[in-house]
Amino acid sequence: MTRSSLPPFEEYIEEIRSLWETRWLTNMGEKHNKLEKELEAYLGVPFVSLFSNGHLALEMAIEVLHLTGEVITTPFTFASTTHAITRNGLTPVFCDISASDFTIDVDQIESLITDKTTAIMPVHVYGNVCNVMEIDRIAKKYNLKVIYDAAHAFGVTVNGQGIGNFGDISMFSFHATKVFNSIEGGALTFADEKVKNQLYQIKNFGIVSPESITYAGGNGKMNEFSAAMGVCNISYVNENIAFRKSVVELYKERLSGIKGLTLLESQEGVSSNYSYFPVVFNEKQFGKTRDQVHAALAQENIIARKYFYPLTSKFECYDGRFSSNETPVAEYIAERVLTLPLYPELSKHDVDRICNIILGK
Ligand SMILES: *Cc1c(COP(=O)(O)O)cnc(C)c1O
Secondary structure (H helix, E strand, O other): OOOOOOOOHHHHHHHHOOHHHHOOOOOOOHHHHHHHHHHHHHHOOOEEEEEOOHHHHHHHHHHHOOOOOEEEEOOOOOHHHHHHHHOOOOEEEEOOEOOOOOOEOHHHOHHHOOOOEEEEEOEOHHHOOOOHHHHHHHHHHHOOEEEEEOOOOOOOEEOOEEHHHOOOEEEEEOOOOOOOOOOOOEEEEEOOHHHHHHHHHHHEOOEEEOOEEOOOOOEOOOOHHHHHHHHHHHOOHHHHHHHHHHHHHHHHHHHOOOOOEEEOOOOOOEEOOOOOEEEEEOHHHHOOOHHHHHHHHHHOOOOOEOOOOOOHHHOHHHOOOOOHHHOHHHHHHHHHEEEEOOOOOOOHHHHHHHHHHHHOO
8 A cells, every 4th residue: 555665774874873972862852853944944834843643733733723612624534633623622513525636625614614613624635735715715704723634745835835834734744654754753834933832832741941831731742763764754755756656647547537437636736745546436337346446456465545434424433423414425435435555666567457456457
């Protein structure tokens, strides 16, 4: 399915060597601060705050904005987005997705706003960009906060602008499986300088000085070994994205124009990071269901993922609290989508094999 990017071994060893001299292994050390600066430049954002993982970053983003009540979001996402809302004691209100890019359907947001709504939490699914302008307009009109789950969208730009510049806060994940990784890790990006300090408190137990603890914060700090991995990996991101692009082009050559298969369309003005290659199988037109294709690939030891399936609104832990009838497009896609293996080193030979199995050749 995926393969974690690693820098050359010697480069990482060189980067962590100084840690044996300083013995400074975590708590906003030299590597942490270096990565923060490099990411501000790479993502083209005013401020970056690093975290031990993307999920905790998302939970702490909700905390720093003091959200209450209801948050409008989508169920076509990874568990993290919805759990971050409920674990903060808030209620997710599920909006359907657009059939063309799988991001939140902006035409349905306003009808879901109540007097309890405090925020919108959209997801840049597969690196596809949400309609950020329309979401911004709605948020301003109803005085709502916006937190983007940008876990899939590292390095994506819209008309040359980094995707982390929209909404109040954006969350990026640096998990091992993502386009850019720091083993585990994550970041929040934002424009309000005050947020930087407040996040620092939240992720470091609210400690101002050894004898002054002003906030009941948690622990979300990124350690130096992770930050060093990030520092090494960042210099290979562009190259990796270019390799991913060529893999995606190979897939497109083989799979576009096939009846019953829907591929992602590229979005105007958006430079993609080619993070995923989802295919939607219409069983009536294609002759095979998504599950049949998934099984045929598995038989050849090829792991494609039903990503995202099931919808988060249908998780057992939510115990029938939400109905997927209200998000029919999300339901339709979740039942039919498969993301194909995609990583920079995937060979043309492997892409051909995968496509032959899918097409029954
Ligand atoms: C990976 C991911 C997260 C969580 O990030 P972690 O760094 O794994 O905690 C959140 N949302 C989405 C959409 C993701 O893909």
